[in-house]
Amino acid sequence: MGLTAKLQLRQSQSLVMTPQLMQSIKLLQFTHAELERFVDEEIERNPLLDRAEPRDDAATDQVQKQQDLAEAASAGDWIEAEGAWTAEAMSDKLDSSLENVFPDDPGRSERLGPDLTAQWKSAGAGAMPAEGFDMDDMAAGAISLRDHVGEQISFALADPARRLIARELAENLDDDGYMRADLDEIAARLGASGEDVADVLAVCQTFEPAGLFARDLAQCLSLQLAQRDRLDPAMQALLENLDLLARRDFASLRRICGVEEEDLLDMLAEIRALDPRPGTRFVGGNADAIVADVEVRAAGDGSWTVELNPETLPRVLVDHIYFAQVTSHAKDQTERDFLSECLQNANWLTRSLDQRAKTILKVASEIVRQQDAFLAHGVRHLRPLNLRTVADAIGMHESTVSRVTANKYMLTPRGVFELRYFFTASIAAAGGGEAHSSEAVRDRIREMIDGEKPADVLSDDVIVDMLRKSGVDIARRTVAKYRESMNIPSSVQRRREKRARVSAGR
Incomplete structure (x- = not known):
């Protein structure tokens, strides 16, 4: 059999994930804080990007004059993207310094007010701060657990060797204030005896607040x-x-x-x-507040208005004028290629932010449509819902809906809920009919147990019978699982506690 070379043509299809496409997918599942950090990083590395910060009313007239002059004198444009919308406005690159916005800056005293200004000067503080001052900046910082313990170590222990042991014990405190590290390992690491470490630990256990170490x-x-x-x-x-x-x-x-x-x-x-x-009272750092990505309000016609929260939509500007100016002065092809890549990435970011916001709004609107009864009447009317149902309704892939609903929150008249909250398992109805949401069944179980009497504590079997009579076909093990997920003890434990309280007259 002879070996010969042949030329053949074949047609095939393949999906290629470009870096930009992969990044667009990541944008969907970013939280508000993660998205802000990502945009800040892109602005830092891309000279054609800038963030459009909201300006106060005092500067509006001055800014508008500069924009009008720039529109008449320059060519090019700005492209402004704010998540769910894209608008083009002709203007020149504006200098954001306060000297240009406020050429006759009335001074810091107007921003502080006459009373605070007088107090500042009478205190001998010297020149007023350029941006006024914030009371939060003057407040004392939070004391950490180790700082709090360190102060007590300095007063309680005079011997340097014992202080060293105490500080090592303090370094091993967990966030709850417990010292769970092995004392023998600490003794070996410090070259001290186990008795010395135990003695120092006993001293540390007298520190305030009681219970530390x-x-x-x-x-x-x-x-x-x-x-x-x-x-x-x-x-x-x-x-x-x-x-x-x-x-x-x-x-x-x-x-x-x-x-x-x-x-x-x-x-x-x-x-x-x-x-x-x-130890938890000394845990440092500020917890990130939940910022709702979507706001739902009742409309006048009985429907629901679904809007994106503008605070979660980064405003990004692409400076085409600056691109044209710098490109015309580029020294070689390498610089021009760099600027072209920056422009491409900037345009991609604005489109991705726009698409991300539209996708979130589309998914949230469908969730509101599916869970209209919950918004109107409460958790008992929450319908069973899964990702595929929403994906099929809006013509998207199930994985896209999963990314959109991750770590996103919706502000409704009934409170703030994670989007994932509205996706609940289905529990069949007894004798047929519409299925029940697992979250609604949990609420029924909680209400039954809250209303039980000490002499008639409901067992899981009794709860199953009561639910089946109300049209919920549920197994006993499911009731037990739901009860445990709500941290509700068993009927035996509840009976003991209730009887003890009754016998004590409580």
Whole structure:
């Protein structure tokens, strides 16, 4: 068989994921904070991009005059993208300095007001700050847990070696204020004896707030009770059997502690008043506030108005005038290629932001249409919904809907909800009919348990029967799973707790 060379033509199709396409997909699942960071990074690396910050009313007339002059004198354009819309406005590159916007800046005293200005001058603070001052900037910063402990170490321990051990123990504190590290390892690392480390730990356990440097929950609570002079033998026995307390086995606890029901309930009230995580009050950093991406309001005709939150839509400007000016002075092809790439990336970013906003709005509008009864009447009317239903309704892929609904929030008349909240599993209806949402069934279970009486605590089997009579076909294990997901104890544990409260007259 001879080997010969042949030339053949074949036609095939393949999907190529370009870097820009991959980045567009990532934009869909970005949160508001992540999107802001991404836009800031793009503006930093791309000289043709700029962020359009909102201007106050005092500068509007002056800015408009400069824009009119630029429109008449220059060629080119700006392309402004704000998520869900793109607008073209003829203007020149504006200098954003306050000297140009406020050529006769009336001074900082008007921004501060006469009272604050007088106070500032009388305090001998010298020149007024260029942008006024913010009271938040003058407030004392939050003290971290280690800073708080470090101050107490300096006063409680005079020996440098013991201070070194204490600071090492402080470095091993977790966010809850517990010291769970191995003491032998710390001793070996510092070249100290185990007795010295244990002695220093005992000193640190006297620090404020009480409960710091505890090895476990029982010790944390005992340290707080000891400070209150309430660590008697009965309370010590209770702390040694926290597993029984978690199971609400009050009969066994009364027997072990040797107290009556009323005394036991008083002890439990003292336990509840303690702080199981004393270190959390010093956790630094500000939690990111939830910013709704979509706002839903009732319209006059009984429908719902769905709008994007403008605060979550980055405003990005592409400076074509600057591109034309710099390109005309480019020295070689390399510089021109760089500028062309910057322009391409800038235009891509504006289009991607526009497409992202339109996609979020489209998905949110369909969710509102599907869950109209929930918005009007509450959680009991939440319908079963999955990603495929929404994807088929709006003509998108299911994975796209999944990315859009990740970490996005909707502000409704009933509160702020994550978009994923509206996607719930379906539970069949008894005897046929429309299926029920799992979230609506959870709400029914919670209401049943909240309304039960101490003498008639509902078991999971009874709850199943009640739900089936109301048209919900559900299994017992599903009821147990939903109950546990809501941190509701079993019927046995609830019966013990309710009877103990009744016998104590609570």
